[in-house]
Amino acid sequence: MRQEGQRRQRRQGGRVAEWQGIGLLAVSALLLSAAPHVAGAQSHEILLATTTSVQDSGLLDGLLPIFQRDSGYTVKVIAVGSGQAMAIARRGQADVILVHSPRDELKFVADGYGVDRRALMRDQFWVVGPPSDPAHIKGLPVVQAFAAIARAKAPFLSRGDDSGTNVKELALWKAAGVSPSGSWYKESGQGMGATDIMANQLGAYTLTDDGTYLTNRAKMDLVILVQGDSVLINHYSVIRVNPTRFAHVNAAGALAFENFMTAPATQNMIGNFKKKAFGRSLYIPEAAGR
Numbered sequence: 001m002r003q004e005g006q007r008r009q010r011r012q013g014g015r016v017a018e019w020q021g022i023g024l025l026a027v028s029a030l031l032l033s034a035a036p037h038v039a040g041a042q043s044h045e046i047l048l049a050t051t052t053s054v055q056d057s058g059l060l061d062g063l064l065p066i067f068q069r070d071s072g073y074t075v076k077v078i079a080v081g082s083g084q085a086m087a088i089a090r091r092g093q094a095d096v097i098l099v100h101s102p103r104d105e106l107k108f109v110a111d112g113y114g115v116d117r118r119a120l121m122r123d124q125f126w127v128v129g130p131p132s133d134p135a136h137i138k139g140l141p142v143v144q145a146f147a148a149i150a151r152a153k154a155p156f157l158s159r160g161d162d163s164g165t166n167v168k169e170l171a172l173w174k175a176a177g178v179s180p181s182g183s184w185y186k187e188s189g190q191g192m193g194a195t196d197i198m199a200n201q202l203g204a205y206t207l208t209d210d211g212t213y214l215t216n217r218a219k220m221d222l223v224i225l226v227q228g229d230s231v232l233i234n235h236y237s238v239i240r241v242n243p244t245r246f247a248h249v250n251a252a253g254a255l256a257f258e259n260f261m262t263a264p265a266t267q268n269m270i271g272n273f274k275k276k277a278f279g280r281s282l283y284i285p286e287a288a289g290r
Contacts, residue, residue: 046253049078049085049094051164052191053123054236057211057282059273066269067260073253079191081163089113089239092246096254098261100236101164114239118262121270121283122235125168127226128196128213129154129205137205142229147176153184155204159195160187164234169207172231196220209234211282214274235286238262262287 054060055077064075078088082099086108089097098120099105108114127137127145135152137145149156150173158180159166173180186204188195192212199206200220213224226232238261243251260266267285274282 043250043253044073046073046075046096046250046257047078047094048075048096048098048257049080049088050098051082051085051100051236052079052193053100053165053209053212054098055079056191056193057209057215057274059211059270059283062273063261063266063269066266067257071256071260073256075257081159081161081166081191083162083164083167086113087162089241092241092249094241095250096238096240096257098236098238099164100234101167102235102237104164104167105237105239109239112245113242115242116258117237117239118258119286120236120238120261121267121286122233123283124210124227125165125207125232125234126210126213126224127205128199128208128222129225130203131221131223133223133225135205138225140226142172142226142232143175145226146172147178149205150176150178150180153182155202156180156185157195157199157202157204157206158185158187159192159206160189161191163192165192165207165209168232168234172207196222211274214278214282236283 050060060077064077068074078085078094080088082101083104085094085097085099086101086104088094089108090111090113097114105114105117109117127142129135129137135145135149135154137148140148158169186202188198190198192208193216195206196208196213196216197219198204200222205225206222210227213222238258240251240254240258241249243249267287270283271281271285
């Protein structure tokens with residue numbers, strides 16, 4: 001994993017740095033507000049550290065009110081990249097996580113920080129970019145598309161936040177034989193929705209998830225250029241923080257949330273989320289198995 005100093009050296013542009021600062025302040029405020037929960041477990045509050053994608057797509061806005069009404073729990077959401085969500089959980093500052101970085105998830109559980117990792121759903125990553133498509137990547141296999149972007153030195157905006165999307169992006173650069181750097185490669189340090197909007201403002205390519213892109217499409221000129229490649233399938237999991245490692249976590253609340261998210265009725269709601277609006281399912285339920 002890259003060090004923070006290396007990430008700072010590669011960030012370019014005042015607007016990107018400004019957006020990133022706003023994001024860091026927001027996360028810090030959430031973690032500070034969570035301090036009483038960490039000091040002494042509050043049985044009716046659940047701390048959920050989650051990928052920004054399910055927040056930006058609106059999925060949590062649809063599901064959490066139902067869970068809170070039926071369970072009596074209140075869910076406090078910390079929406080960050082998957083890597084940051086797991087880092088928060090490793091410090092005992094979350095009860096349950098919802099993430100999409102499979103290799104890191106397995107390590108999180110193997111290291112004893114998480115228990116009962118459950119498959120939740122999947123969507124797709126897409127490469128989106130300006131309609132002019134300066135690197136001529138439309139329709140290419142994704143690894144070839146990344147190589148073409150690098151050859152053209154066409155603007156590319158990375159999340160640069162150790163999120164599941166960022167981990168996938170870096171794997172694609174590696175597969176393309178590219179170590180991205182230079183003025184054409186920028187990092188937002190932001191969630192998926194904000195990164196999409198910034199890429200649109202910069203006229204840059206980016207890797208996004210389909211749900212977030214479709215939710216924000218009306219606000220942007222970015223178009224879908226690469227999709228459907230098997231390596232672009234994006235799996236999500238829900239994992240409880242290990243209560244034997246952190247005695248203060250709300251183990252009962254985390255289990256209730258995990259059971260709710262993987263229950264057949266909720267899986268049906270996930271499968272139908274925004275289906276009418278977009279003519280397709282944004283998420284494919286996977287709790288029954290991958």
